[in-house]
Amino acid sequence: MAQNPAPQPALSWSIVGQGAIGLLAACRMQQAGFDVSLWLRTPRLLTIKFAHRQLQFQPASAPISAVLIPVKSYAVTEAVQTLLPAMASDAQLVLSHNGMGTIEQVKPMLAPGHGLWFLTTTHGALKQPDTVQHTGTGSSTLAALNNAAKVKQQQVLQAMDIALGPVTLTDNIQPALWQKLAINAVINPLTALYNCRNGELAAQKYHQHIEALVTEVCKVAAACGYPMSAHSTLQTVLRVISSTAQNFSSMQQDLAHGRRTEIDAITGYVVQQAAHHNISVPHNQALLEQILLRQQQRY
Template sequence: MKITIIGQGAIGLLWYYKLSQCSKNKVTILCSSSIAKTPSEMQFLSDGTWQKAPLTMAHKKNLMHAELVIFCLKAYHYQAAFNDYLPFISPSTPLILCHNGMLMTESLPAQNSLLTLLTTHASKKHQAFAIEHTGQGTSDIGLLCGNLSAKTAKQLTKVLNNALPETIWSEHIQEKQWRKLAINCVINPLTAMNNCDNGAITRQKFLPDINAILSEFIQVAQAQQINFNLTELTALVLNVAQSTATNCSSMRSDILHNRPTEIAHINGFIVRLGKKLHIETPINYALTQAVTELSNQGLPNKKSSTS
């Protein structure tokens, strides 16, 4: 399959490396214009040994020939990426979106079949084009909008699963998207604001904040016909925080490394959708404002951390 990856982040490079290991795939990567010079190969750390793989660069004009395009970008880069690349992509080419947070429906392109890829695999950059697969996980893929035949859905799932198992097709991908969003709405801002690892938010003192965040979240989700139980959702979030106790959340890591955060597409998404639905979300609004301010100012006494 002819596949183009858009984005050279840790997850984008992980999918590029894994997909390119299959001889049946012809995989290219399209990097951002901020990369002045791209190398001819990437490095992948496996079992303590660095492996090398050729980097085959794509260009906008090559996109028309792609049979699948996978966007692995920060949520705030999608609108610009759609504007830049969609004119070069065939309307018949499926697009897979892989990112944290949620994109507003009205910002999504209408001409292509859009799928979302939710993954729990962890990848870490050691250098610009050198990564390590730091945590095994699973991936869910499903259709967000547009039309996709059962045959194509099966083919795409098989290609991804052969590269990076286990990848599962989901008919209920939006519910899983919202479940992941709930986890991000709690763990990301609380760890960022308190400059702590994920496990710290399982302490009793954080429970009122967690319940308040999720109570607003559930109201907004319910208005979208996505139903959650507060007790069960709280237990899920705490379980994830505990199972990743020593991890640094992506939002905290972004602030520690002076990068923009995705708060506008996580808690900020709940705020914007709540406003549209006339649902009050003061807690999520306060978190969005606080993290935005923190992102601008930076954390005091920054300590080294990895994402």
């Protein structure tokens, strides 16, 4: 009589950086009993206040068996390059960021035994000095991107469900990424351009512009093999604007504080794929140029 396989032991996890979502994941995992460390540019002990408790995180050290990489899209490849010498031969890497384009960059960098994943999330978090707050309860979608990831599927799913769950496991992350890209391509650059909270985009004066941006993104997604209804996508974008009305988008915050934005991986990716498929996207093109100009002036 066949027996059920024994549960696989939990992995030790490292979280890259000290961004809000990464620290939220780290705190939730440590509270659930996971062994969690932080991979920082300058290794040090970090104390974070979360849910009225003080949590301490040791600096990560080799060999790293599993790592969540919730950094800005433009910092992903550098983070992976830095991690590679410290990673175990069967290490699992989970990418999580806004925008698209990094999967194709990271895959060739990895050894055959390295598992690669992507997690997209709707959770919200706010980081203040030595404190992280869970500002928006959400959910996540997770996908294995190569065969080496599927070997450790049970352990990675278990950990990410604690970190940023509930998690839905999918065989193909691309539809979820295009859906989130459509949302980000509206809310992030428009709030950055007009220096406003998300909710201000619900004003009638922005509706035509939002509809045009969504229509263009949906045309590009369809050309890339991931058709989306422009009407339902627009409704989703408007719901997110309403449900996050009091929030400032990450791009608005980055531009307001003179930091580099993720515009290249969001609107830039739409424009790049549009050019590849010979599709005109004048509204996204104009918005890309406006944000790049503002970024150049401030960054």
